[in-house]
Amino acid sequence: MAAGKTNIAQSLEALLPGRVSMAEAVLRQHANTLTWIASELPDVVVWPETEAEVQAVVRLAAESGVPVVAFGAGTSLEGHVNAARGGISLDLSHMNRILAVHAEDLDAEVEAGVTREMLNQFLRDTGLFFAVDPGAGQATIGGMAATRASGTNTIRYGTMRDNVLSVTAVMADGSLVSTGERARKSAAGYDLTRLLVGSEGTLGIITRLRVRLHAVPPSVVAAVAPFETLEGAARAVIEAIQLGLSLARIELLDELMIGAVNRHAQLSLSETPTLFLEFHGTEGATRDATDTFAEIAGRHGGRGFEWAAREEDRRRLWRARHDAFWAVREAWPGMDVIVTDACVPISRLADCILETEADFRDCGITAPIVGHVGDGNFHAIAIADCSDARQLATVKGLAERLARRAIGMGGTSTGEHGIGEGKLGLLDLELGAGAEIMRRIKQALDPKGILNPGKIGSPRGSDA
Amino acid sequence: MAAGKTNIAQSLEALLPGRVSMAEAVLRQHANTLTWIASELPDVVVWPETEAEVQAVVRLAAESGVPVVAFGAGTSLEGHVNAARGGISLDLSHMNRILAVHAEDLDAEVEAGVTREMLNQFLRDTGLFFAVDPGAGQATIGGMAATRASGTNTIRYGTMRDNVLSVTAVMADGSLVSTGERARKSAAGYDLTRLLVGSEGTLGIITRLRVRLHAVPPSVVAAVAPFETLEGAARAVIEAIQLGLSLARIELLDELMIGAVNRHAQLSLSETPTLFLEFHGTEGATRDATDTFAEIAGRHGGRGFEWAAREEDRRRLWRARHDAFWAVREAWPGMDVIVTDACVPISRLADCILETEADFRDCGITAPIVGHVGDGNFHAIAIADCSDARQLATVKGLAERLARRAIGMGGTSTGEHGIGEGKLGLLDLELGAGAEIMRRIKQALDPKGILNPGKIGSPRGSDA
Numbered sequence: 001m002a003a004g005k006t007n008i009a010q011s012l013e014a015l016l017p018g019r020v021s022m023a024e025a026v027l028r029q030h031a032n033t034l035t036w037i038a039s040e041l042p043d044v045v046v047w048p049e050t051e052a053e054v055q056a057v058v059r060l061a062a063e064s065g066v067p068v069v070a071f072g073a074g075t076s077l078e079g080h081v082n083a084a085r086g087g088i089s090l091d092l093s094h095m096n097r098i099l100a101v102h103a104e105d106l107d108a109e110v111e112a113g114v115t116r117e118m119l120n121q122f123l124r125d126t127g128l129f130f131a132v133d134p135g136a137g138q139a140t141i142g143g144m145a146a147t148r149a150s151g152t153n154t155i156r157y158g159t160m161r162d163n164v165l166s167v168t169a170v171m172a173d174g175s176l177v178s179t180g181e182r183a184r185k186s187a188a189g190y191d192l193t194r195l196l197v198g199s200e201g202t203l204g205i206i207t208r209l210r211v212r213l214h215a216v217p218p219s220v221v222a223a224v225a226p227f228e229t230l231e232g233a234a235r236a237v238i239e240a241i242q243l244g245l246s247l248a249r250i251e252l253l254d255e256l257m258i259g260a261v262n263r264h265a266q267l268s269l270s271e272t273p274t275l276f277l278e279f280h281g282t283e284g285a286t287r288d289a290t291d292t293f294a295e296i297a298g299r300h301g302g303r304g305f306e307w308a309a310r311e312e313d314r315r316r317l318w319r320a321r322h323d324a325f326w327a328v329r330e331a332w333p334g335m336d337v338i339v340t341d342a343c344v345p346i347s348r349l350a351d352c353i354l355e356t357e358a359d360f361r362d363c364g365i366t367a368p369i370v371g372h373v374g375d376g377n378f379h380a381i382a383i384a385d386c387s388d389a390r391q392l393a394t395v396k397g398l399a400e401r402l403a404r405r406a407i408g409m410g411g412t413s414t415g416e417h418g419i420g421e422g423k424l425g426l427l428d429l430e431l432g433a434g435a436e437i438m439r440r441i442k443q444a445l446d447p448k449g450i451l452n453p454g455k456i457g458s459p460r461g462s463d464a
Numbered sequence: 465m466a467a468g469k470t471n472i473a474q475s476l477e478a479l480l481p482g483r484v485s486m487a488e489a490v491l492r493q494h495a496n497t498l499t500w501i502a503s504e505l506p507d508v509v510v511w512p513e514t515e516a517e518v519q520a521v522v523r524l525a526a527e528s529g530v531p532v533v534a535f536g537a538g539t540s541l542e543g544h545v546n547a548a549r550g551g552i553s554l555d556l557s558h559m560n561r562i563l564a565v566h567a568e569d570l571d572a573e574v575e576a577g578v579t580r581e582m583l584n585q586f587l588r589d590t591g592l593f594f595a596v597d598p599g600a601g602q603a604t605i606g607g608m609a610a611t612r613a614s615g616t617n618t619i620r621y622g623t624m625r626d627n628v629l630s631v632t633a634v635m636a637d638g639s640l641v642s643t644g645e646r647a648r649k650s651a652a653g654y655d656l657t658r659l660l661v662g663s664e665g666t667l668g669i670i671t672r673l674r675v676r677l678h679a680v681p682p683s684v685v686a687a688v689a690p691f692e693t694l695e696g697a698a699r700a701v702i703e704a705i706q707l708g709l710s711l712a713r714i715e716l717l718d719e720l721m722i723g724a725v726n727r728h729a730q731l732s733l734s735e736t737p738t739l740f741l742e743f744h745g746t747e748g749a750t751r752d753a754t755d756t757f758a759e760i761a762g763r764h765g766g767r768g769f770e771w772a773a774r775e776e777d778r779r780r781l782w783r784a785r786h787d788a789f790w791a792v793r794e795a796w797p798g799m800d801v802i803v804t805d806a807c808v809p810i811s812r813l814a815d816c817i818l819e820t821e822a823d824f825r826d827c828g829i830t831a832p833i834v835g836h837v838g839d840g841n842f843h844a845i846a847i848a849d850c851s852d853a854r855q856l857a858t859v860k861g862l863a864e865r866l867a868r869r870a871i872g873m874g875g876t877s878t879g880e881h882g883i884g885e886g887k888l889g890l891l892d893l894e895l896g897a898g899a900e901i902m903r904r905i906k907q908a909l910d911p912k913g914i915l916n917p918g919k920i921g922s923p924r925g926s927d928a
Contacts, residue, residue, distance in 0.1 A: 104702055104811035105840075127706070148651045159649050161658070162626065177897045181874040183807040184839045185623050187612045187662060187882040189891050189920045190902045194625070194658035198651060215708035238568055242591070244679035246710075246749065282756075284748025285710065292746075343647040347568035375648045376569075412650040419653055427653050433641045437909065438654045444908030445901065456653050 005043040005086075008066055012046050012088070015056050019047040019094070030071050030081065030089040036338050036386040036395070037079035037422055042069060042089035049094045051168065051176060051207045058205065059174035061088055061450050069452050070201040072143025073115065075136035077339050078420025080147060080200050084454025090205065092142055098122050099208070106213045107165055107182050112142025112206050119211075128213040131157035134416070135322050142206045148198030150416040152321060155241075155374030156248040156280060159416065163212045166193050169204035172446035182210050195441075200418055201452040203445050217280035220248075221290055222308040222317055225297050230254060230273040232301035234350035237275070237373045239296045241346065245289040247374060249278035251321055254357075256368035257328070257381075264327030265320035272303070275373070276321055278314070324370045328381050332366070336386040340367075340399050342406035343377040343415025352409055356380050356402050363394050377415035404429070419456050427456070469507040469550075472530055476510050476552070479520045483511040483558070494535050494545065494553040500802050500850045500859070501543035501886055506533060506553035513558045515632065515640060515671045522669065523638035525552055525914050533916050534665040536607025537579065539600035541803050542884025544611060544664050548918025554669060556606055562586050563672070570677045571629055571646050576606025576670050583675075592677040595621035598880070599786050606670045612662030614880040616785060619705075619838030620712040620744060623880065627676045630657050633668035636910035646674050659905075664882055665916040667909050681744035684712075685754055686772040686781055689761050694718060694737040696765035698814035701739070701837045703760045705810065709753040711838060713742035715785055718821075720832035721792070721845075728791030729784035736767070739837070740785055742778070788834045792845050796830070800850040804831075804863050806870035807841040807879025816873055820844050820866050827858050841879035868893070883920050891920070 005022070012020045021027075022044050031039035043066075048054045061068045067087030074081055083089060096113040103126055110119060117137045119130045132144060133151035143149075145167060150159035157163065166180035179192040196204055227233040233252055240247060253261060255271045262269055277293065279286040294305060308314045320327075329337050344352045353369060360367040360380060371378025382398065384391045403413035403426050413426045427435040442449075442457025449458070469486070476484045485491075486508050495503035507530075512518045525532045531551030538545055547553060559575040562583060566572065567590055574583060581601045583594045596608060597615035607613075609631060614623035621627065630644035643656040660668055691697040697716055704711060717725065719735045726733055741757065743750040758769060772778045784791075793801050808816045817833060824831040824844060835842025846862065848855045867877035867890050877890045891899040906913075906921025913922070 102809065102811065104706070105809040106705065107809070148655070150649055154649065158626075161649075161655065162622075171897075171901070175897050177901055178895070179898055180876060180895070181871070182809045183841075183870075183874070183876040183879065184810075185614055185618065185625075185807060185841065185879050186876040187805075187878045187880050188876045188887075188894055189662070189883055189899065190667075190905060191612070191625065191655075191658045191662050192895075192898050192901060194655045195905075198653070198655050203654070215706050217708050242568070242570065242679050244681050244745075246745065281708075281710065281745075282749055282752035284752040285745055288746035288748040341651075343649060345566065345569040345571070345646045346648075347566065377647075377649065406647075407645070410645040410647070412644060412647040412652045414651045415647065415649050416651050418651040423652075430652055431642070431644070431656075433635075433639050434643055434656050435653065437635070437641055437656060440908045441654060441659075441905060444904045 008064060009044045011060055012044060012057065015060065016046055016048060016053060021045045030074065030091065032079040032082040034075065034077055035079055035422060036336055036392060037082065040082040040084055042083035043086045045089045045091055047091050047094045051170065054090065054170045054205060054207050055174045055176060057088065057090055058170050058172065062173060062448060065448060065450065067450050067453050070146065070205045072113065072140035073136065073138045075139050076147055076420060077417045078422035080418060080420035080455065082421055084421065092140065095207065101126065102182070103128060105182060106215065107210055108213055109208065109210050110141055111208055113140050115140050116144065123213065127216050129216055130211060131214050132160055132163050135325050141209055141211065145197050145206055145209055146199065146201050147418040152249045152251055152318065152372060154372060155250060157214055161194060161197055164193060164197050165210040165212060167196050167206045168208040169196055169206045171204045172448065172451050177204065198418070200420065200455055202442060202456050203451065219283045219286040220278065220280055220314065221286045222278045222314040223290065224269060224306045224317065225275040225277060226270050226272045226303045227274065228272065228301035228303065230353060231350045233273045233275050234373065236297050236300040236302060238346055240293055241374060243292060245292055246279055246281040246285045247277065247289070248280035249276065250374040251276040252371040252373040252378065254369040256366070257324060257370050260327040260331040260368055261320050261324060264323055264330050267320055276317060328368055328383070332383045335383045338382040338384060338395050338399065339417070340380045340382065340402050341414045341417040342402050342411060343375065344406050344409045344411030346376045348409040348411065349373060349376050352405060353378055355405060359398055359401060363398055365395060365398060375415065376411065421454060424455065472528060473508045475524055476508060476521065479524065480510050480512060480517060485509045494538065494555065496543040496546040498539065499541055499543055499886060500800055500856060501546065504546040504548055506547035507550045509553045509555055511555050511558045515634065518554065518634045518669060518671055519638045519640060521552065521554055522634050522636065526637055526912060529912060529914065531914050531917050534610065534669045536577065536604035537600065537602045539603050540611055540884060541881045542886035544882060544884035544919065546885055548885065556604065559671065565590065566646070567592060569646060570679065571674055572677055573672065573674050574605055575672055577604050579604050580608065587677065591680050593680055594675060595678050596624055596627050599789050605673055605675065609661050609670055609673055610663065610665050611882040616713045616715055616782070616836060618836060619714060621678055625658060625661055628657060628661050629674040629676060631660050631670045632672040633660055633670045635668045636912065636915050641668065662882070664884065664919055666906060666920050667915065683747045683750040684742065684744055684778065685750045686742045686778040687754065688733060688770045688781065689739040689741060690734050690736045690767045691738065692736065692765035692767065694817060695814045697737045697739050698837065700761050700764040700766060702810055704757055705838060707756060709756055710743055710745040710749045711741065711753070712744035713740065714838040715740040716835040716837040716842065718833040720830065721788060721834050724791040724795040724832055725784050725788060728787055728794050731784055740781060792832055792847070796847045799847045802846040802848060802859050802863065803881070804844045804846065804866050805878045805881040806866050806875060807839065808870050808873045808875030810840045812873040812875065813837060813840050816869060817842055819869060823862055823865060827862055829859060829862060839879065840875065885918060888919065
């Protein structure tokens with residue numbers, strides 16, 4: 001197929017002169033990087049700068065039957081950007097214009113390649129911010145929408161599902177579809193916005209998004225709350241949520257994770273299960289919430305608090321939390337890091353984490369845990385040497401048992417990292433006939449199967 | 465087709481003995497009632513009591529090529545339950561069991577025929593409530609999900625899109641699909657939950673739902689805030705939202721609507737554009753919010769407040785608001801009432817309402833206005849005699865111009881009432897290629913077109 005690849009590259013070069021590459025290093029950089037899943041390289045990478053160019057590339061791909069894999073920042077964790085059948089990696093990073101900020105309406109329109117940090121930097125003096133904050137600051141808003149990303153403040157501000165008002169996308173036939181405009185709510189037919197959000201580039205390539213912004217709250221108070229036991233921390237979370245406290249963030253780090261974070265961020269937190277909290281609201285609301293939470297924590301083995309009201313201290317705290325992945329990589333140098341992603345009803349969270357901890361311990365695999373516990377979502381981050389086939393098999397077994405455990409508890413195998421290649425096999429397990437509905441939708445909207453093949457909606461057994 | 469109808473009814477009677485009716489009055493009651501759209505009767509009505517029975521009915525329909533129209537409480541406003549091609553009206557009102565309440569997780573599992581009032585009655589002593597509150601108290605939760613309903617407190621608690629965790633539905637081939645369980649968030653493939661929510665019975669028949677509950681806030685304060693002008697009220701809303709006040713409800717009623725509400729509910733509010741507000745939170749939060757809002761209102765021509773902190777007074781206030789539709793019917797006896805439903809970015813709300821008021825005035829049609837202004841959503845309720853062809857044509861023209869105006873302002877032709885038959889013609893106007901995507905999805909999931917034909921996803925020109 002070398003000749004075929006060269007032909008495609010030549011045709012692309014005619015469309016996007018100087019913005020096409022077949023260099024090995026570039027191809028490698030556009031395949032999967034952050035997981036145990038083996039990289040599968042595209043044949044060629046292109047950098048469109050306009051929607052019309054994205055359309056032209058997709059039309060060319062459709063005519064030639066060549067796959068197209070949309071690429072944002074490449075920070076996904078389940079092999080989403082792997083080119084399972086080669087083809088074109090369509091890199092959206094040049095489409096990074098902030099098209100409009102409507103301060104009165106608390107929304108913005110951005111191209112898909114705008115990163116969340118770029119947007120928040122741009123909004124700095126407006127009193128507004130874009131809320132969704134996955135670990136990767138350089139994640140693009142298009143990529144975050146495509147994977148239905150969330151972050152540490154989902155409990156208050158929601159996931160990408162809630163923060164995308166509408167999108168514009170190039171469909172498999174090259175047509176451009178807009179799923180709506182800037183209304184806060186709409187009952188105008190099927191929810192195409194939510195269908196594209198989380199579709200991982202398999203139904204359309206998101207090129208533009210209208211997103212919600214939020215007002216920076218008048219009062220923000222953060223705190224670190226160590227607990228005697230993980231169960232105590234989980235109980236405190238449940239009680240706080242039931243009381244409707246104005247929680248903006250409530251993150252659990254187990255003792256192993258606190259240790260890694262201490263070393264990475266030069267902190268000296270006591271190495272015990274700990275909640276990182278943040279309250280947003282008016283002065284009155286945050287004062288009430290922090291007082292109430294202190295009482296709740298006291299009832300569940302909380303060992304007092306360390307408040308961080310100064311913005312500088314808060315930033316340091318959340319930087320440390322966001323860097324958890326890198327802290328783990330640093331704490332176990334030379335080892336591979338496999339991030340799991342279960343989400344369960346909050347009443348089952350302590351059970352799910354404790355059973356998972358025990359399973360990892362029994363298998364001799366170290367796995368610090370960090371969780372968006374207000375959502376019932378947590379990540380056990382397995383430390384292993386993936387070049388050792390036995391270790392890799394052990395970790396895969398642990399990950400699959402965790403997924404089954406979460407599903408068995410009324411939860412899901414993935415709260416926020418998505419399906420990619422890594423969890424394709426679990427979709428039928430989790431959703432049964434629902435997975436077949438997904439394949440039918442994929443077939444209807446991308447009959448040639450050119451958009452990110454081998455991922456959600458692919459014919460059963462074709463690539464998994 | 466009389467023989468065919470009788471055959472179907474006999475087959476249904478064999479499946480659901482004693483729960484099948486072809487009585488004219490029953491058929492009439494199951495067709496459209498609350499709009500200017502002419503009623504189209506089903507041939508037969510059935511009352512299944514289990515999911516297996518729903519599956520059996522749908523399988524029979526699929527084999528016979530007979531349409532099935534899911535029916536909840538029949539409170540939709542755009543002819544959603546009209547049987548455009550006759551067939552079976554599948555009445556879910558017997559499926560009204562509350563299957564589980566998970567207080568710790570703030571969720572419940574209910575059958576589709578449970579009404580929002582039944583669920584809230586059931587939750588009375590738990591400290592929890594189900595938030596979405598369309599005008600019709602007897603609306604079923606299944607019907608509310610199918611139409612993506614919202615209500616007066618969407619600004620804080622969201623629409624049905626946000627409050628449904630997952631659904632179980634019978635698809636067009638009779639298969640049963642569950643879109644997930646009880647996780648607060650999920651990245652497990654396409655968002656089938658959100659695809660079914662708002663699909664108006666055209667993709668599947670929702671039989672069971674897992675819904676979010678919310679904690680009853682420790683402090684609730686309501687207020688009535690009259691303004692000199694409608695623009696002033698709208699400006700105050702924008703400012704309040706930008707400050708992130710803990711608003712739970714913010715509803716606008718124009719002077720005509722206040723007049724109707726006064727008469728219907730024996731209130732004596734001054735007849736001027738007025739906001740009905742409610743703040744939820746801790747004592748501190750609601751105190752801060754009300755103080756701040758009083759300042760904001762003062763800057764925009766607010767004429768002082770009347771607080772309603774007592775539960776009894778609050779109930780009276782919101783009962784009056786919820787009864788707005790009936791208040792209008794009562795104020796103009798013998799006239800038809802046509803409810804419009806535009807939603808625009810909040811910065812355009814005053815413009816959109818003022819232009820709409822002027823248009824109605826110029827056409828000599830009275831139309832009180834009520835709006836969920838925190839969402840940018842409002843309803844002009846046209847008073848007309850629909851048996852007068854000229855008046856009907858005038859109102860249709862006004863409604864279509866309003867839809868175009870809202871779309872032109874970056875909004876939508878329907879914020880919460882949906883498409884049904886009444887707005888099918890607007891979907892292509894509003895979403896262009898997106899409407900074609902809807903038709904392809906419909907074709908993929910219901911190739912025989914038996915689920916609520918003549919509505920969203922129907923082939924162009926087939927029924928519209």
